[in-house]
Amino acid sequence: xxxxxxxxxxxxxxxxxxxxxxxHSPSNIAIVKYWGKHGxxxxxxxxxxxxxxxxxxxxxxxxxxxxxIGNDIQFRFFFDNLPKPEFEGKIRKFxxxxxxxxxxxxxxxxxxxxSNSFPHSAGIASSASGMSALALCxxxxxxxxxxxxxxxxxxxxxxxxxxxxxxxxxxxxIYPTMALWGQTPALEHSSDLFxxxxxxxxxxxxxxxxxxxxxISKGAKSVSSRAGHQxxxxxxxxxxxxxxxxxxxxxxxxxxxxxxxxxxxxxxxxEALTLHALMMSSNTPFMLMEPNTIxxxxxxxxxxxxxxxxxxxxxxxxxxLHLLYPHRYAEQVGAFVTESLLPLCQDGQYIADxxxxxxxxxESAQ
Ligand code: PMV
Numbered sequence: 424x425x426x427x428x429x430x431x432x433x434x435x436x437x438x439x440x441x442x443x444x445x446x447h448s449p450s451n452i453a454i455v456k457y458w459g460k461h462g463x464x465x466x467x468x469x470x471x472x473x474x475x476x477x478x479x480x481x482x483x484x485x486x487x488x489x490x491x492i493g494n495d496i497q498f499r500f501f502f503d504n505l506p507k508p509e510f511e512g513k514i515r516k517f518x519x520x521x522x523x524x525x526x527x528x529x530x531x532x533x534x535x536x537x538s539n540s541f542p543h544s545a546g547i548a549s550s551a552s553g554m555s556a557l558a559l560c561x562x563x564x565x566x567x568x569x570x571x572x573x574x575x576x577x578x579x580x581x582x583x584x585x586x587x588x589x590x591x592x593x594x595x596x597i598y599p600t601m602a603l604w605g606q607t608p609a610l611e612h613s614s615d616l617f618x619x620x621x622x623x624x625x626x627x628x629x630x631x632x633x634x635x636x637x638x639i640s641k642g643a644k645s646v647s648s649r650a651g652h653q654x655x656x657x658x659x660x661x662x663x664x665x666x667x668x669x670x671x672x673x674x675x676x677x678x679x680x681x682x683x684x685x686x687x688x689x690x691x692x693x694e695a696l697t698l699h700a701l702m703m704s705s706n707t708p709f710m711l712m713e714p715n716t717i718x719x720x721x722x723x724x725x726x727x728x729x730x731x732x733x734x735x736x737x738x739x740x741x742x743x744l745h746l747l748y749p750h751r752y753a754e755q756v757g758a759f760v761t762e763s764l765l766p767l768c769q770d771g772q773y774i775a776d777x778x779x780x781x782x783x784x785x786e787s788a789q
Pocket of ligand 1: 452453455456457458470550590591592593648649652698739740
């Protein structure tokens with residue numbers, strides 16, 4: 424079993440001058456969903472997502488040697504350049520969970536600066552982009568101090584592993600185009616511990632797929648995904664669901680290799696509705712869809728039936744609809760979105776996103 428614990432990663436702080444590392448990391452949208460976990464953030468079933476382009480987090484970690492070595496981790500967190508002590512609890516827990524992997528964290532004084540490309544209140548989950556950006560910065564610190572992780576593949580695998588510990592779905596944001604997380608016989612080297620890229624076998628039609636995010640509601644979610652995962656533990660459909668997700672993964676990968684849009688779209692929409700059906704049928708039921716989510720789904724179905732355009736929807740753990748379609752239909756779908764879907768969005772807001780190239784290291788701080 425892969426274990427990144429390494430007590431040797433201790434810095435000679437006497438010779439350490441301060442510095443910074445900076446990464447820009449995208450959000451992702453799952454097609455087969457991760458919903459249900461066990462142990463230390465391990466998935467109950469494999470999941471796969473498109474890496475996005477426009478929706479991303481930019482994180483800079485500034486470091487200097489700390490005076491003496493403490494038992495805790497010394498850091499401050501800034502969001503959009505303003506101190507955000509209310510976010511520090513989650514980050515502290517995450518960093519403290521990493522001290523056996525990165526023991527040098529206790530030797531440093533850190534300032535963490537983060538900002539999102541999308542409005543904080545847009546109702547878009549930022550944990551995947553935020554946690555992956557931070558994980559990349561931490562692995563970059565290791566590389567800077569110790570010269571380890573010099574091979575790209577090793578660097579990305581560790582970043583994905585670390586991102587997973589912050590937020591499960593974040594481990595998939597490390598790779599361009601598409602990434603798969605969770606062991607499946609459908610993909611060699613797939614693992615529950617980190618995501619792996621799914622790109623070489625992917626049919627070209629998916630490489631420039633669009634993903635329009637329709638902001639149906641900007642409100643904060645009433646139930647966190649953490650609580651949602653928890654509710655799967657005694658869910659009456661849990662075992663059937665995990666089996667179903669494994670089966671759908673096999674079918675989906677076949678469809679995505681073959682460029683079979685119809686089969687892709689069918690599984691994609693089934694997964695979105697299954698996720699929300701699981702929420703509604705848990706022991707403490709909850710509902711994240713809004714009336715306009717359903718109205719928009721009906722519009723998509725009608726448009727597809729009448730226009731024969733392969734446009735499909737998926738949903739995250741929230742009310743906002745993600746529209747997925749090949750680039751060559753962008754004009755037609757754009758007109759449909761403007762005319763029929765934007766009136767259903769809060770303040771007519773949407774983000775025209777598409778499949779992206781993955782995280783980028785930024786050279787200059789901030
Ligand atoms: O990574 P978490 O714990 O926020 O869970 C995310 C779960 C979904 O977004 C609903 C599905 C997924 O696979 O991304």
